[in-house]
Amino acid sequence: MMGVQRDRVRFNVGGKTFETTSTTLANAGRNSFFGALFDENWNLQPMNSNSELFIDRNPDCFAVLLDLLRTGELYIPPNVPEKLLCREAQFYGVLDHVRAAKWGQFDGNRLRLSRSITGPAPGDGTAIRAGPDGGCCVAHGSMVHVYDWIMEEHPPINLDFQRVNDAGWIDSESIVISACERLGTGDGGMGLFSSSAGELRSKFQVSHGDQIKSYTAGALAFSPDCKIFSSCKGRSNEYGVGVWDQITGKQIDFFYEMPGWSLGDADKLQWLNGYNCLLVATLFPRKDNCYISLLDFREKNMVWSWSDIGALTTFDEKRVRDAIAMEGSSSICVVNEYEDLGFMDLRSAAASVRWSSRSRLMSGKMSDEPCFPKLALHEGQLFSSMSDCISVFSGSDWVLTSRLRRGFGGSICDFSIGGDRLFALHSEKNVFDIWETPPTSVL
């Protein structure tokens, strides 16, 4: 028996023989074809050197997946279509392994354009939202197209001609969509949809004084303790921010808009876990003025606020077009249409915007059909979209470190980061780009 490895396994996959060890196959985990196969329940006949196990599957894909289990790296030869490989991986229950090997941990400064997908809608995208496991959804008018991480399109979500305002993922199976109320129909509002089937699962109701009312749901935000926030416009001037429980779907709170301020029209909501507050930003041009505030729902308190009411409007480049709170530095970052970044201190009650001249990149050269700039924050990196490219700022001083540009498709109207991927949606052609960090190589 000397020199004979006891855990050697021989497979015949679709006519081709493979030899490996049960140790290698154990990397697939118990919840896989291989994990079950080697479980003692299944009483596998002891292997002798001649016996082999037949599997009626594609041998080329098996080779790639076996190599993945051996090394943790994924190399797909040109003769194997990715879709085929994924189907086989799904059969063996190792699809998660494939996904984990396909791209690396997100780093804004190492992103490569992986693919561009052209969708069926005729342009004018509303929003793109990255899912938790590498998929995404794209909202166009009254449709939301859902893609899994293989970029396989699922049945679209059809909102029956209600205009979609925002969308967000609760988990890889569920998407929340907010929509406009159509005049005279009493619909609109917010619903939970299945990402794989595109079906409506439940609706989120708003009631005022124990009466259920129809409403238009705007921007969405989610908190780690399973709450959904949405800006709401009711028909009888019931404006404000509603709060629902993700699990029960019940409305649990409502923050009413106060006179002279704007909440129900908000463009952007962001939950700040450290502050236990919600950032609400209503921006030009939805309203003539910008209103940014921090709401504390426990006390029904506006704990911090800023508005440009009364500011000189002669320099129109100073109009704030997007805002994002950065808890780490206790500040709010804003951007104007020339991609000037500005900062406000959350700790001072009477905050004012401190514009950063260094970030100005675009002075003078505006594209023909500009999109409003958008901001995103991910693990200490700040992303700002402008025209057809996305700038990456890093470090405590927010230095410009990278730019992502593809060169066609027109301006970027929205982008989103999640599942270790960045998705950028172009406004002219109905195209979105997927940016990934390449996986770290063994070599």
Add this chain to the structure above:
Amino acid sequence: MSNPQRKRNFQIEAFKHKVVVDPKYADKTWKILEHAIHEIYNHNASGLSFEELYRNAYNMVLHKYGEKLYTGLVATMTAHLKDISKSIEDAQGGLFLEELNRKWNDHNKALQMIRDILMYMDRTFIQSTRKTPVHELGLILWRDNVIYSSKIRTRLLDTLLELVLRERTGEVINRGLMRNIIKMLMDLGSSVYQEEFEQPFLEVSAEFYKGESQKFIECCDCGEYLKKAERRLNEEMERVTHYLDAKSEAKITNVVEKEMIANHMLALVHMENSGLVNMLLDDKYEDLGRMYNLFRRVSNGLSTVRDVMTSHIREIGKQLVTDPERLKDPVEFVQRLLDEKDKYDKIISSAFNNDKTFQNALNSSFEYFINLNARSPEFISLFVDDKLRKGLKGVSEEDVEVILDKVMMLFRYLQEKDVFEKYYKQHLAKRLLSGKTVSDDAERSLIVKLKTECGYQFTSKLEGMFTDMKTSQDTMQGFYASHPELGEGPTLTVQVLTTGSWPTQPSVTCNLPAEMSALCEKFRSYYLGTHTGRRLSWQTNMGTADIKATFGKGQKHELNVSTYQMCVLMLFNNSDRLSYKEIEQATEIPASDLKRCLQSLACVKGKNVLRKEPMSKDIGEDDAFFVNDKFTSKFYKVKIGTVVAQKESEPEKQETRQRVEEDRKPQIEAAVVRIMKSRRVLDHNNIIMEVTKQLQSRFLANPTEIKKRIESLIERDFLERDNVDRKLYRYLA
């Protein structure tokens, strides 16, 4: 079909149909899988090919037969579970649980294998349709078909409860089997465990312990009962660790606590001849500890124990401090207090876990009854006096500290700390002036303790007394160094006492013998020569003298006497017989002192250096005195004490009391002024409250006295009443 346009469409659909086509294919595949499930349940799986079954299940899902596969699974598994349920129902008596356990294990194993085969369905079809995953489904079907089966449900519960009851009555049961069955109920979900076992278990247990505690309370004494309750509690906790859900521990111990402790709390504490008071009296640390640990578990348990202990200590303490027998010996009195405190300290530390609330209860009880007796401050000072005079000889430094600390503890309970100070000053002065103190270190140590307790002000005068003693020594050295001619003749030792620091009374200086008064004059001029601006007055009532005497038969003795006694004795150098009147005239000693001094010289057996006519115990104004030539003593040195009452006599007590009251007046006034200075305006009740609070560390101020002081301050224009609200006072700067 001949329409060419139709044909084009048909081609596209033809591909679709090809995949979903043969309905027989789906049935055949399902038959294979169904057969496999049968074989698995029949322990006949060795002939099955996992690869084949997995592929078949995969194909069914791929070809959109997921629903068929899923409903087939539910039906097949349900059928098997119904069979299983039957065989469990048929199990005879004791084999019931074993059969249930065996079938549960079989089902679990089968479920695992079925899940392996249907893994692809679990991952894809079930996820997207939001159906119950295979494993969970298996548990739910087991629950509905086996556990909820009408012939199993109550039998299972009854069997489990009976086993628990048998274990409670001392039988040995199969705990392993019990654990497996309970674990099964928990695996089916915490609500199943709660409904099918925990809830009824708790109810039955409550009934059981209600009955048992009733039985015990009728036949056991308190200590025994607590032992049994403790054992039951431990048994239940052990039961939880052996075969119940850990979350049940709090619930079942709650039941035992309620039934065995909470419901019988008062009966236990007040149980005749064995309740809490008896335990305290007999120092039953173990029983007390057990009571504490059990009662701690129920609400109001500890407060019940604490209240009974408190009222007992107060009762005992009240007897102690008001018993007239005890008041005869102050040292014994204080010693009894200390012993009582030690007793309860030990009980609290060894049985009551050093519980702070019990310590506080003990302290407040002591504070309560010590102050019931107005003489407590005096007695405590006398106790210290006794210890510092003689009691501490041969005692190590640490032990001295221990005794002093205990005294301080009693001191803390005193409300009238200033009274203590007054007595302490008197006693300390006597000790210092007579040189009777055993240990300077011990004296100083106690002063430091008092200082940390009550602040600098409290002890500054006491410390002044020590300084005076030291300075006097130096002064005497200086005096004799500058008067070398004084080597011969009597030696004078002067202690210069600062007025105010010492408890001096204005007293008439007596006539000193000529030799002495000359010496005193020399010292006076020396002292005033070195210190300007001072005045010396002699406190002849406080001094002592050593004089040599030769008696009838020529025997010599050295007599240790007071200054007054010396003055009297010196008169007998010149005459053999002196009448009381003559002595009074010659010495000018105040009558009461003189009488006491003559009594100690003439009437004390063994110390009677004088003889008096007529012989009687008391001194009369017409008595005559002679040198007692027959005086003998086996000692060369004879100490002639003064007859002093160790305790204060009634008039002296009144006097001290009056002095204390007098001293309080300026302190109350100072407090009022301090408070008003910062508050400017304050109403009467608040003033009283704040003054009382501020003076608490020294004495409990009497509200009427405070009111009087405020009135006096108003008279002297420190304060005024508000014109509108007469209850308000204003401070006048």
